Each structure stands twice: as C-alpha cells, then as structure tokens.
Amino acid sequence: MSLLIATTLDDALAALAAGARPIAGGTDLVVGARHGKAPLPASLVAIDRIESLRTVGRSADGGLVIGAGVSHHTIETDSTIGAEWSALADASALVGSPATRHVGTLGGNVMNGSPAMDTGAPLVVFGAEAELASGSGSRRVDMATLWVGPGRTSAAADELCVAIHLPARAPRSGSAYLRLEYRRAMEIAVVGAAASVTLTADGAVDSVRVALTAVAATIVEVTGLTGGSVADVAAAAEAAAADQATPISDLRASDRYRRHCIGVMARRAVEAAARRASGETIAIPVNRAVGIGMAAGAAS
C-alpha cells in the first residue's frame, strides 16, 4: 500500500484522479478494513493536513462553510455552530468517544454514507449542500441527492468533498438532534431525529423540517409537515415520522421498536428545537438535557 500525505488540495485531487482513495481520521476506513468489511485501498491520500479543509467560516449571506476536514470535536465546541446550527453540534458531540471526535471529520461522516450517521439528519434540516471538487472543477449537491444508498454517494471516484455549506438561519429559529442510544459512548444511533423550527412572533411554529436517522437506506426527510402550535406540530411530526419510516430489524433493534421510537425522537426533537428557537439555552448535546443516556433521576 502507498500513502501520500497531501498538504495541498491540488495534490490530493491529482492523487484521486490517479486512483487513490482519501483518508482523514480513518475512523470508518481503517476500522472497516480491520473488520474485514473492505480491504484498505492499494493507494491512499491522507487529506487531514490540508489546512483549507480544516476551517469554519461565515459565508457572505450569513451562512456557514465548514471544511470537510473539520473534526467533530471542533464542531461540538464551536460557539457559532452551537448557537445557530445547534443540531449539528448535538450530533457531533454524540459521535464515538473523545478520540473518535478528535480525528473523525464532518466530511468523512457525510461521505461514508451510513444511514446511521449522526451529522446527516441535521444537515438535511438545515438545507445544507456538499461541495465536491475534482481536477475539473467543483459542484454543490443537495444532501438528498448526495446519498443514494447505504455507504453509497453520487460523488464520482475522483471527487473529494471539500466543504459543507449551511444557509443562514432565519430569526427565531432553533434546531436539535436526538438519538436513541443504549450507552453513552462508542455508540451508533438506534434511531435519531433532527428538527429545525422557525417560530412566528407569537411563538407558534411558522416552518419546520424534520429528518430521520437509521430508519431507511439513507437519511430521509419527513414530508407533509406544516406550521401550527408547537404541541400540534410535535404531535404531527411524531405520527409522520413513524408512518414514513421504513426501518429494518438488526442486532440493535427490531423494525417495530424503531418505528415506535423514531416517532418519539421526532416529537422530542421538534420540542427541543422550538425551545431553542424561543431563546432558551439547552446544553449541547440535547440528548443529555432530555435525559437520554442518563442514570435515572439524573437529568436536569
């Protein structure tokens, strides 16, 4: 096996065009190879030292551009992301362990394409786009068209995800990501839900988006939700999420249990997002604040 440690994007893209595969923290690729899921590629290009992929910055319209090489640790502790794109910080804070979060990246999580990825549902409810670059230029693709199946994306082999673009947040907006988990670290979502809510001046829901984790072949968005009182929208999200989910049974949960719990997670995500939209601070990750993964009675 050969490894190129790239320090510039051009070098990395040239290596990809020549057939190399990218590696950042290796938390999916190397672990997967050790599991026997897929052997390590014969040629790898390490992209974790390309500084331009490791920055977080405002876009001209007030949105955010997060480099694909930004770690989950950076996302969970970034004050701007925590305040305005809270659901993404909720998600990154739940990934793996401190070690996983230090080397694991947003781009890696997105491009690995797992239907159980934690950052995916938040990105969908924010209307995010992935920027894919190759030697012949770059393009931006909507999350819904990026993921085409478990572990599969619409990116070509010579394209590298270089950034995630998040549109600006509207006033009176809030978001949250919750997942059902059986333990508090090194866990994969049993099911998860992200919600983004924008309130009217009198505190009703003006608009809402909800996306679901680990209940279909890819991250999926709930359709048919409209505004109304927070309680009505939360109840509608619960019913719609359970109705639209197409979960499988595996060693972590049965399809029936997943279908029930995805409704509960969707309702709680809408409720937490609405609380944040109203100006309330709920600590990152919201999972702990609502008592998921806490000892009985320990939730604050």
Add this chain to the structure above:
Amino acid sequence: MSESIDRDLTLSVNGIAYPVSVDTSRNLLSVIRTEIGLTGTKEGCDDCECGACMVLLDGQPVNSCSYLAAQAVGREITTIEGVMDGQELHPLQRNLLEEGGVQCGFCTPGMIMSATALLARTPSPSDEEIRIGLSGNLCRCTGYAKIIAAVRRTADES
C-alpha cells in the same frame, strides 16, 4: 510539501525519533509495540471500542489500533512510557495507585492517556466532564468509581 510514503518512515515517540520500515497499512499500535518495542500501550479489543490502545497524537487522544502508523509521520506521539518525570510517577499514576483505581491494570495506560488529554484541555473538570473524557475507555474489573476519583484527585491537587 506533500510527502509520499512507501515503507520507510520515522515516528517521533515520547520525543525520540524512531526510523522504521513497515508496510504502510500497519496500524500505529502494532508499530509502537513490535517495531519500536514500547509495550505499555495495550491491544484490547483491536476494534476501536475499548481504548486500551490510546496514545496521544500532538496531545490529542487517538485509538492507535485503528490509526495508520504512516499517518502519524511528523506528529508527536506520546505513550504511557512518556508520562513519567524521570523515576517520578505521573500524578495520575500515583493517584490511581492510592485510590485503588488499578486492579488488573490492562486498561490503565489508556485511561491515563485519555485523562492526560482531558486535564491538559480542562484543568478543573466536573465529574461529568471526567466521565465524558474517559468515555472511550473500558474497564472490566476495577470499575470506574475509583478511576474517576483518581482523576478528580489529580485535578484537585494541581
């Protein structure tokens, strides 16, 4: 400058440069243990779950069983052998002994590396922050209460 690595690479472990010649698919844990000969870092699950293999890479915790050795070129690696001050135990080592936080000891090096990174970043952690800082490290015999107490005591002493 981008750097292409085929077999020969140099790893800096505890401040010492070790030239090694290995297949670049080798993980950092196996190179540290069998090529460099520092066996304090343990192989537990070998599956990125248990944290026995934890080392620091530029001060941040990494599961060395699931990290390519070649990717650590140019970075400073710290293992359990690097935490003592001469013959003096690191305060975390001393407090783990005094609090009874060591039984079989297999998880201890990884626990100490995670706790070192935690205390460098958060010198006065809450108990919750200690639990999160150690959340990638499994212990199957001592139990966690005494380990957390040792980290608590170390933070309180400094």
